[in-house]
Amino acid sequence: MEPLSDRTRLIAPATRRGGGRRPVNPSIERASTLLSDSVAEMRDGSLGPLYGIEGTASQTALRQALVDLERAEEAWLTPSGLSAVTLPLLALSRPGDEILTTDAVYGPVRRFLTRHMAARGVTTRFHPSGEPADSVAARIGERTRVMLIESPASLTFEMIDVPALVAAARARGVLTVIDNTWAAGLAFKPLMHGVDVSTQALTKYFGGHSDLMLGAATARDPAIRKAIADTVEDLGLCVSPDDAWLALRGLRTLPLRYAEQARSALRVADWLAGRPEVSRVLYPALARDPSYGLWTRDYTGAASLFGVVMRGGDAAAAHALLDGLRLFGLGYSWGGFESLITFETPQMAWRETAPVLEGPLLRLHIGLEDPADLIADLAAGLDGWPNA
Ligand SMILES: Cc1ncc(COP(=O)(O)O)c(C=O)c1O
CATH class of the missing domain: 3.40.640.10 (Type I PLP-dependent aspartate aminotransferase-like (Major domain))
Structure with a gap:
């Protein structure tokens, strides 16, 4: 098989035969x-922990x-x-x-x-x-x-x-x-x-x-x-x-959640990439991303986590954007069922060679919500962006 x-x-291991009623x-x-x-049994390491x-x-x-x-x-x-x-x-x-x-x-x-x-x-x-x-x-x-x-x-x-x-x-x-x-x-x-x-x-x-x-x-x-x-x-x-x-x-349920969240992430990332307030979306699963070739060659799927470089604006504008969203949690970590957003520009200072960014750097994690609702939330937030 x-x-x-x-x-x-x-x-499959959960239904493997031979374990009796359990x-x-x-x-x-x-x-x-x-x-x-x-x-004698205590000395026998083969009997388990x-x-x-x-x-x-x-x-x-x-x-x-x-x-x-x-x-x-x-x-x-x-x-x-x-x-x-x-x-x-x-x-x-x-x-x-x-x-x-x-x-x-x-x-x-x-x-x-x-x-x-x-x-x-x-x-x-x-x-x-x-x-x-x-x-x-x-x-x-x-x-x-x-x-x-x-x-x-x-x-x-x-x-x-x-x-x-x-x-x-x-x-x-x-x-x-x-x-x-x-x-x-x-x-x-x-x-x-x-x-x-x-x-x-x-x-x-x-x-x-x-x-x-x-x-x-x-x-x-x-x-x-x-x-x-x-x-x-x-x-x-x-x-x-x-x-x-x-x-x-x-x-x-990992493969199903992972694939579904990636589907939504691609939709949200693609939408963001077309917005005038956004300079670049950093997501290897997007066809215009510089890593797309390596991703399609070696990977069979993508996480629902990506970066967004805004066009213009400053830290205060990024804070206002994040504070105004209704469906994105403000929190670190990722991989859960819920969508999250963070402001990451300060972390760039740790690097020896900081990348040149056209505006604040945000990180989005897309959860299991309906992506249309997430896009509507982001659209409302982007309306307040300084160059909008
Ligand atoms: C790429 C990466 N590796 C490792 C970790 C660390 O995982 P943990 O939060 O379980 O320590 C994180 C957490 O954000 C991460 O983003």
Whole structure:
């Protein structure tokens, strides 16, 4: 019957035969201590977890679903998307090493690199966002140990040619880690393109309901898996069975929510791109976007998250626009059922090379509302824009 599509893969384990009479979903087993009937049984690690930190039924089922979805050999759960990215960086680098990543990397990861890692002798080199893969590869130095890829980049959404970058990294003995949150493990399969570690914030589309913080890392190579597993063990990283259960519940409908939200996002993005108040929409799924070619070549879907560069106007105009919207929540994170909008221009100051923007930078996340209603809300808001 193999290979199954992702829609089926994420559901089929729930109805697999052979488990006897049971609920469809695994139980939430809250445990620090797991009991055995004899000392011999206590010593037998093959009988399942001996201690709560190893995870119980819901964590195990979620890890297996991630292995299946990412075409991995092993998956680890972490308390947030941020810790999913920092875990492999901690596991794979040593003092004296250098990490190469995009100048547009997710802000808190940048802070981890420049604060925590730098204090421990691991330096970071940032490459301009939007630079082609061969120019990035040319920056690999003697000390470069890990390349952290984020595609599309946070806030400005430039994509990079991941297969080309990975080939160049492998040729130089550099390991690759990707933040695959935008693709939700669905639309892009990094491990199938040779990336060493794929990470994502399950907080976003896996959770899908804005009520969960969780992350995941997946890998294939035995040495890399050992380095990550050792680090998980050394740091005592674990997640609650309730949170794993919520993520498992979310993943059954993940492909449908992801596709439907992308359909709406494309409609809203396309409408915005035609408005005189908007200079550019930064969304690889739009045919006029510079990353459209890479997106159509490597991705089977898109997140419902994109940037909007306004034409003229200032921070006060952006604040007024956001304050006046009725259907968009003012909030960070994304991947939930609700539409959100944020003003992102101040974050550009973190970058070494700030992009030239024609006006304020906004970020929109499109939820499951009717896109016609979202467009009407935005239209009313744009009427007040200074150049309208
Ligand atoms: C691209 C990207 N990676 C990672 C994260 C971190 O996820 P979390 O909020 O679960 O720590 C975020 C959160 O916004 C993100 O946008």
